[in-house]
Amino acid sequence: MEKKNSNEITVKIKCDINEFYDTIEKRGFKNIDHFNLDDTFFISNDLDIDSMTTREILSKAVLVRKVTYDYKVVKLITFKKKKFDEKGNILDQQNIECNILEIDEAKRLLNAMGYKEIMHIVENDLVFKKDNVQFAVKDIVDGDKLLEMEMGFNESFSTLSQIEEKMKELDIPVYTDNFFVKKAEIELNKVLNRI
Numbered sequence: 001m002e003k004k005n006s007n008e009i010t011v012k013i014k015c016d017i018n019e020f021y022d023t024i025e026k027r028g029f030k031n032i033d034h035f036n037l038d039d040t041f042f043i044s045n046d047l048d049i050d051s052m053t054t055r056e057i058l059s060k061a062v063l064v065r066k067v068t069y070d071y072k073v074v075k076l077i078t079f080k081k082k083k084f085d086e087k088g089n090i091l092d093q094q095n096i097e098c099n100i101l102e103i104d105e106a107k108r109l110l111n112a113m114g115y116k117e118i119m120h121i122v123e124n125d126l127v128f129k130k131d132n133v134q135f136a137v138k139d140i141v142d143g144d145k146l147l148e149m150e151m152g153f154n155e156s157f158s159t160l161s162q163i164e165e166k167m168k169e170l171d172i173p174v175y176t177d178n179f180f181v182k183k184a185e186i187e188l189n190k191v192l193n194r195i
Contacts, residue, residue: 008150009179010180012178013137013144013147021126024172029130029133032127032128034069036124036125037123038068040103040120041063041120043115049192057118062077079096119191122140123143125137135148140183143186149163151163164176
C-alpha cells in the first residue's frame, strides 16, 4: 500500500481541446507522456446519499482505477482524503493506493463487502512540459476538458499560490476564477441529477 501526499490545481479549459493543444504547442510546450484513466467509484450500501452532500459522498468513496500507458498498465484500489477550506479550496490531499491484479475481481470484492458502484469516469490525459512547468490536460469522456498542475511534478513551486500565479502568467485559454475544479463532484452531480 502506498500513501501519496500531494496537492494540485485544476482549471477548466476555455476552448475546443484541439485548439487548446495548438495554443500550448505554439507556446513551446511539448507532449511528454499520455495515459488513460478508467475510474469506477464505489460507496457503501449503508450510506443515505439523499441526506449527504456530493462532497460528503465522495469522501466515503473507494475507487477502482485502471491507468493505461503505452508501456504499462497499473491497477489500483484508491481512497482519497482531502481537506477543504470554507470556500471549497483543497488545502491538502492524500491518496492511499493499493495495487491489485484484476479490476473485475476488485469490483466483486467491493460488492461482497457491501459496496455498490455509483459512478464511472473515463479520461484521456496528455502531459505537457516546458522548462520548469509541467501539467496534464484531462479530456473527460462526455465531460469537461481540464488542466491539472500538481506540485509533485513542479518542484520549483512550493505553494499552491505559486502555481496559481504561474498559471495566470502562462496566459493560456483556461479559466482562472476557480483553481479547484472538482471533476468527480461535477460528474457525480450529473449522476445524481443535482445540476
